[in-house]
Amino acid sequence: ALPTTEGQVDVLIVGAGPAGLMLANWLSRTGLSTRIVDKRGTKIFNGQADGLQCRTLEIFDSFDFAHRVWRESNHMLEICLWNPDENGQIRRSDRIPDTIPGISRFQQVVLHQGRIERFFLDSIKKHSDIDVERGVLPTAFDFDDSKAADFNDYPITVTLRTLSEEDAMPQQQYQHQKTADGQSIASDGLFRSNLTADDTDDLVRAAETNARADQVESVKAKFLVGCDGAHSWVRQQLGFKLEGDSTDYIWGVLDIIPVTDFPDIRQRCAIHSASAGSVMVIPRENKLVRLYIQLQATEHAQGGGKADRSRITPDMILQSAQRILHPYKLTYSYCDWWTAYQIGQRVGDQFSLHERVFLAGDAVHTHSPKAGQGMNVSMQDTYNLGWKLAHVLKGYSEGSLLKTYQSERRRIARDLIEFDHRFSRLFSGRPAKDVMDEEGVSMEEFKNAFEKGNEFASGIAVNYGASVIVAKEGDSAEQGDGTDVRTQESHRVVSKPQLATAIPVGKRMPSFKVLNQSDARPWHLQELLKSNGRWRIIVFAGQLTAPQNMQRMKQLGARLGAPSSFLHQYTPAGQPIDSVIEILTIHAGPRTSLELLDLPEAFHPYSEQQGWDYWKVFVDDQSYHEGHGQAYMNYGIDPSRGASLIIRPDQYVSWVGEVDDYDEMARFFSGFMKPQTAGKEVDAA
Ligand code: FAD
Structure with missing residues (x-):
């Protein structure tokens, strides 16, 4: 048609x-x-x-x-590992935290x-x-x-x-x-x-x-x-x-309200039985529990072809779970959903x-x-x-x-x-009977892999490689397939990671609490990094009671505030000065040693309609009710020296440098940003 x-x-x-x-x-x-x-x-x-x-x-x-x-979600705090003992009966061998403590202000749910x-x-x-x-x-x-x-x-x-x-x-x-x-x-x-x-x-x-x-x-x-x-x-x-591989395993998945005497049914569990296979237990919202069972595709398909999914029934999945959990009993009062699917x-x-x-x-x-x-x-x-x-x-x-x-x-x-x-191999393999059992999976190895896998699985481990938007030494984001996007040498921007030893360039900005300078309210730093499309420069100004640190802020403020600055250049005419690149300041305290207006205007922009912006300057100090975030210590920043950071609109760290290294900041942005000054292309949208 x-x-x-x-x-x-x-x-x-x-x-x-x-x-x-x-x-x-x-x-x-x-x-x-x-x-x-x-x-x-x-x-x-x-x-x-x-x-x-x-x-x-x-x-x-x-x-x-x-x-x-x-x-609304179910929070998963602990993982229990169950393995066969010397008599082949499953027993709890380990408890480990589900989310590595301290890795994020949230836990897996x-x-x-x-x-x-x-x-x-x-x-x-x-x-x-x-x-x-x-x-x-x-x-x-x-x-x-x-x-x-x-x-x-x-x-x-x-x-x-x-x-x-x-x-x-x-x-x-x-x-x-x-x-x-x-x-x-x-x-x-x-x-x-x-x-x-x-x-x-x-x-x-x-x-x-x-x-x-x-x-x-x-x-x-x-x-x-x-x-x-x-x-x-x-x-x-x-x-x-x-x-990649097309023939693989089939997964049976069952969402049920269980009736069972298995003690860890409200924990996340990886259960390896001696010979009846493995099951993953995921405690869910609304009293549900999800069981994942990996079935070998070869059990159901001849010659490595597509497995016959239609032969898998919820009963079959339940029976597998019952065999694995034996001698514990498992039935259910309600089944919400089930599926079987093959993945490559x-x-x-x-x-x-x-x-x-x-x-x-x-x-x-x-x-x-x-x-x-x-x-x-x-x-x-x-x-x-x-x-x-x-x-x-x-x-x-x-x-x-x-x-x-x-x-x-x-x-x-x-x-x-x-x-x-x-x-997959570790999860679905049969547990080793002893150290001589080379075909079996060592439960120690499984536990190690689980613990290591946990960081990966948290999503926090993501570390983007060097590119036009990640200024660091080393490999480009992905080598060997013609997509090296490192900026040309003339634009090459270098970070000084030693200025913020716990903020890896390429990873997402970690979060600790800081206080608003103007009203003393504590915020997790990440809460200030909303996904609204803005780049951010975070200036860890150090102790502003030290005259040389205040002097550097005055100089940086003057350069950022100049009409010819990159800040002005990249902001379309008529838009607020923080709409493309926002500047946040965190000084090392004490809070009461500084008045907001002691800092240059670039750090707390002024507009006739809104007055001063009171939500740009923060301090690493004791709060009244929520303790002390110790942000400088946790970020590995020396309060007598400070550091500046460039953070991407998606919270990943692009650059770490000296507090007042305006030139390097300008060079960073010039690698991929377009000036919006007179004669600029008019935004069609
Ligand atoms: P999808 O969620 O697949 O979304 C794709 C969307 O595109 C769908 O809404 C589809 O209708 C639409 N679409 C497809 N083709 C077209 C077209 N031609 N035109 C217009 N629209 C189209 N992951 C887990 O972690 N745990 C699980 O237990 C689990 N179970 C799963 C069970 C099933 C049956 C399936 C299919 C997936 C399961 N997954 C599971 C995988 C998980 O759902 C996916 O990884 C995730 O949803 C991926 O998100 P996506 O947006 O990329 O794709």
Whole structure:
């Protein structure tokens, strides 16, 4: 059919799972025109992914909705390891903290994907009129190479077709079933329990789309992002491949309210039985418990082909769990969801076409669910991409900034697959009987891997390589595949990591409490780093009672405040001076030794409508009710010398240098930012 209507958009997102929604959420803050379509008629109601890393919670907090997740989710504090004893009977061998203490102000939690999607939808609605268009399927794609280099042009054309409600019904992974003893298994969305009210919107909309069924539209886009899951249609259009193993394990997943005498059912457990396999227990919200059981694909498929998933039933998964947990008893009073799925451990060969079409989430990496990474890494892909798209579209940055998406995220995906490989073997292997049993898995090794894996699994370990936006020595973000995006030598900016020994350049900014200079209120530093698209310079000014430190602040303030400064140069005319680069100051105290207005205006900007900005200057000092954050000590910054930091809009650390090293800061930004001064390109948006 010929397109009946035509449209134009800055960013078109295909797929409204966690990756697509994170991107729409970022863009909802930017005012850029964005559309997001999904072939499914409704959002997810239950099941699927559920684990949230502490890094993901930090990100949610930067968008102001972590508190909703924190309140509703189940918090996982302890992991128990169970292994066979010398008689082959399982026993608890270890308890370890689920989240490494001190790593984040949040701990790992679990909450099902449907709720996460809900929070995103609410957040997007609050900041924009972007609406997920459900039951909409892209059917054709065209890319005009000649327009690829001009970021004001529309090289992408996509045809979208609206499906009828019947066609858009989600293909559920579960069918209505009864267990051997006649218990009914939840299957058809009737058990939405407390979630029904929230989802009314979706159901109403499903009916509305019906009226538009079979309508066809041609959309021109500046950017296209495929967040359309493991079978990505966008990836297929680009002809990109996933590399890695295709035959693998099958996972059986069961969400139940258990009835059991197993003592650790409300802890996260990894249980290795002597010969009946392994199970992972994940205690969930609403009294649910999730059981993950890895079944060998070879048990179900001949010759390494696709396993016959249809032969797996919830009963089968339960029976496996019962065998592993023996002599403890396990049944359930209610089953919320179950699934069986086969996963490959694969990474996309390319994440973008000419930095105009991007792939994110399951579309470029698939792996097992056991470390709870799928949803997290997928969301973090588009968290990395969102602000970069916005800065290029708004003309703040050169298009080359977008190269860092692949160079940064592809390495993370590879690390993830490697981690998954190692961990799969340890998780599913039979426990070693003794030290001579080479085929078996040493439980000591498993524990070590689990503990080490924990840092990786928290998301905090992410450490982006050197690039135009990460000023450090060493490897570029990703070597060996032609995506080295280090800035040219003339722009080469160097950090002085010794000035802040506990703030690794390339990792996300750690958080400690500091007090607002003007009202003494304590804040976690990360709370000041909202995801609103701003770059930040954090000036750790040191002790301002020392005259030389105050003198440096005066000099830095004068240079930043000058009309010719990079700060002014990169801020579009008519916009607040902190709208592209925000300056935050943290001095070493005491609080009462300083008056805000002792500092130059650059550190607390003034406007006629708003007066002085009282939310830019902070101090590392004792609070009245929440102790002393000891920020300087914890960041490894010498209070007599201080340090300045450049922080990316996604909270990763770009540069560490001397407090007053204005020239190096200017050089850093000149590597990828576009001056906005007279004669600048007019922002089309
Ligand atoms: P998805 O969540 O897959 O979202 C993709 C979206 O794109 C979907 O809404 C889909 O409808 C839409 N879409 C797809 N194709 C098109 C198209 N052509 N046009 C328009 N829209 C399209 N992870 C865990 O950590 N633990 C688990 O227990 C777990 N269980 C899972 C069970 C199942 C059945 C599945 C499918 C996945 C499971 N995962 C699990 C993986 C986890 O859900 C994913 O890693 C995560 O959702 C990835 O997010 P995403 O946004 O990249 O992709």
